[in-house]
Amino acid sequence: MKLYRFLLCLALLGCSSMRKLEAARILGLFQLNAKSHFIMFEALLKGLAARGHDVVVLSHFPQKKPIVNYTDINIESSLPQIINTFTLDFAINQHLINLLYFIWNLNVKFCEKVYEHPEVQRLIKSDEKFDLVITESFGVDCLTAFAHKFQAPHISMTSSVPMPWSDDAFGNPSHPAYIPIFFLPHTDRMNFQQRLLNTLLRIGMIFSRYYFAEIPMEQLARKHLGPDIPSLRAITKNTSLLFTNSHFSLNIPRPMVPGVVEVGGLHIGVPKKLPKDLENFIEGAKQGVIYFSLGSLVRSETFPEEKLRSFMDAFSELPQRVVWKTDGIVGLPKNVMTSKWLPQFDILSHPNVRVFITHGGCMSTQEAVYNGVPMIGIPLYSDQHQNIESCVSKNITVKLDYYAINKASVLQAIRTVLENPMYQENAKRLSQIFRDRPQTAMETAVFWTEYVIRHKGAPHLRSAAVDLYWYQYLLLDVQIFLILIAVTSYLISRLAFRKLVAILLRCITNKESIKASKLFKSE
Structure with missing residues (x-):
């Protein structure tokens, strides 16, 4: 018995030592002050801390209560908070040019504020060691250069589907014939005009980003981290992995290189118990509940008066109860x-x-x-139009155009979803597909993160497409060569044929001349 206990203690000690040896020091760097983005990143970082890794996180959202193995570097004073600050008028007028200006030009300015923060300056001057750097992939590669500074493997995360420039950085196939870019309200079934627009915008955005985002961001990084750092493009191309917040069931089925990993729903955990007043309100609704929210940024109370009245009048006629994220409506x-x-x-x-x-x-x-709840979509800006169109195509959502909002349209949309069982059935079916995976999104993200740490980077996942020039990737040089061969062959064949015809004609002419000459002599 004593021998058994001794061996058990030895085994436990060995496991503990192994865990300690395998624990890594991870630096998470997130410059954007958008809570809706950080929710996803925070989930992975907490998951890694729970695994025993030492996680250091630079962000605008420090933890309210201390978490074991999780250390905050608080930069929330560098930029103003934007939670619940967007009006409907502001949101609905965020067209493509405005959005690109925000994610490129304004984000470079935001990054400058972040770099000037004392905590970031301290990190720049520090000699700390990290086994991995994790950053956000958004409009600009704001803090990517820290991967070079700390000579650590790098993982990038995006809170949406991959941006066009993210696909390019990883050599990830992004064919414009059926993969719509982030900003367009298209599905993977596009007509000619949509494919044309998708193609032109993708090409235009790749080249425009280089001048409006990549060059100024590179200058800013070299200003603070030194003039000798490699180009941001070179650093980005050596990134080991990209975690993308997508899933083929909800977004579109598309090819992915090994270095791009879908972890859609990473932020989804176990539901918590509702506050008592909210729980009583929901459970007391005999005809069910309608939940209404426009996200963490947009304030519903800023709807124009006539649209706000349309919602209230429509809700007053319903037997269901409504839970509405809003404030100050009388x-x-x-x-x-x-x-x-x-x-x-x-x-x-x-x-x-x-x-x-x-x-x-x-x-x-x-x-x-995830919960199998059908939707009524009121897309306002950015990827919301594409997300809603995708859900409409799957028959789990009714789209309610912002400009068409009135009492009748609100009631019609609600009653369509409530009374047509198709929406509920399709939502439940899609929920099963979305959940049906060999690993949860968290397990997938943790595995691949630790994979990169174990192998001290993952250059073996890097597609050779990253190193090709655009004309090589599109095989334009091969096509031009084949066209030249075909044209040359055609010209040679045509010339040879003309020569052959000329020779034959001469032969025929000569024979006829000889024949005529003989006839003349015989006469």
Whole structure:
């Protein structure tokens, strides 16, 4: 018995030592002050801390309570908070040019503020060692250069589907015939005009980003990290992995190189118990509940008066109860409960929720699909149009155009989703497909993160497409060569044929001349 206990203690000690040896020091760098983005990154970082890794996180969202193995570097004072700050008028006018200006030009300015923060300056001057650097892939590669500074493997994360420049950085196939870019309201079934627009925009954005984002960001990085750092393009191309917040069931089936890994729904965990007043309100709804939220940025109370009245009048006629993320609206119907902030995933997880009225943000649509809740989509800007179109094509969503909002259209959309069982059935079916994976999104992300750490980077996952010039990737040189061969062959054949015809004609002419000459002599 004593020998058994001794061996057990020895085994436990060995496991503990192995765990300690395998623990890595990970630096997470996230410059953007967007909570909806950070939710995904935070989930992975907490998961890695729970695995015993020493995680250091630079962000605008420090933890409210200390977490074991998780250390915050707080830079929230560098940029103003933007949670619940967008008006409807501002959101609906964020057209493509405005969006590109934001994610390129403004983000470079934001990065400058972040680099000037004392905590970032301290990190620049430090001699700390890290086994891995994780950054966000968005409009600009703001903090990517830190991977070079610390000579550590690098993983990039995007809170959406891959941007066109992210695909290029990893050599990830992104054929414009059926893969719409992030900003267009297209599905993978595009007509000629849509494919033409998709192609032109993709080409234009790749070249424009180089001048408006890559060059100024590279200058900024060299200003703070030294003039000898490699180009950001070179650093980015050596990134080991890209985690993308997508899944083929909800987005589009598309080819991915090994270095691009889908982890859609990474932020989704176990639902928590609802606050008592909210729980009582939802469970007391005999006809079910409609949940209404426009995300973490847009304030519903800024709807124009006539649209706000349309929602309230429509809700007052419903037998269902409505939970609405909004604040400061007076004269609400008795069946409506409002709050400035609500635990969205926990609400959508409740079996009494029947419809979700949403702006169509990436996280929101994933949470609805995960829980099998059909939607009414009011897309406002950015990828929301594409997300809603995708959900409409899967018959789990009814689109409600912002400019067509009135009492009748709101009621029609709600009653269509409630009364047509197709939407509920398709939402439940898609939920099963979305959940059906060999590993959860968290398990997948943790495995590949530790994979990169174990192998001290993953250059073997890097596609050779990254090193090809654009004309090589498109095989234009091969096509031109084949065309030249074909044209040359045609010209040679044509010339040879003409020569042959000329020779034959001369032969025939000569024979006829000789024959005629003989006849003349015989006469």
